[in-house]
C-alpha cells in the first residue's frame with residue numbers, strides 16, 4: 001500500500017508537534033508547513049495524500065487557500081480537513097462549501113484526528129491523484145514524482161521538477177521571472193530573479209539529453225514559456 005503523506009498547514013508549532021507520534025503509529029508520513037507559502041512549496045515538491053488546513057493562518061486564511069487548491073486542476077483531488085478553534089456552524093458551512101472534505105474543531109485528540117483522516121482517505125481513495133501531465137512524449141507523473149520521455153526517466157532536481165510541472169500545467173503561456181518565482185517558489189520568499197534563469201538552464205540541460213530542451217523557450221524582454229509548437 002502507498003504511504004499516506006499528510007501535510008499539516010498550521011502556524012502553531014505545538015499542534016504540529018503533538019501529531020508526530022500518533023501519525024507515526026498510524027503509518028502516516030507527516031509533512032509540516034507553518035504558512036501558505038511553505039505549504040505551496042511542499043505541495044509542489046510532492047503531492048500529499050491529504051491536507052490538514054488550519055482556518056486561522058497568517059496572511060492568507062485557510063479558507064482562501066482551500067478555495068485556491070480546489071480550483072486548481074492539479075490539487076483539486078487532494079482531500080482537505082479544516083482545523084479550527086471557532087467551531088461555529090457558519091464556518092463549518094463555509095468550509096464545506098469551498099470543498100473541504102471534513103472539519104475538526106480544536107481542541108481535538110490526535111486519536112480522533114487520525115480516525116477522521118482514515119475515514120476521509122477511505123472515501124476518496126477511488127479518485128486518488130494519478131494525475132499525469134503530458135506533452136508529446138514528455139510525461140510528468142505527480143503521484144510518482146517522476147518525469148519520463150518515451151518511458152525513459154529523466155533525472156532532475158526538485159526545483160526543476162516544480163518548474164516543469166508549472167510550465168506543463170500552463171503550456172504556451174508566457175510568464176515573467178517574477179511570476180515564475182511567485183508560482184514555483186511560493187512568493188513571499190526573497191529570491192533574486194536570476195535564480196529563475198539558473199534553474200531554467202538546469203531544466204533545459206536535463207531535457208537536452210533527449211532533445212526536448214527547445215520546449216522551454218525564452219521570450220525576449222518578457223520571460224519564459226513552454227511551447228510544443230515548432
Ligand code: CA
Pocket residue numbers: 010011012054055056057
Ligand atoms: Ca492558527
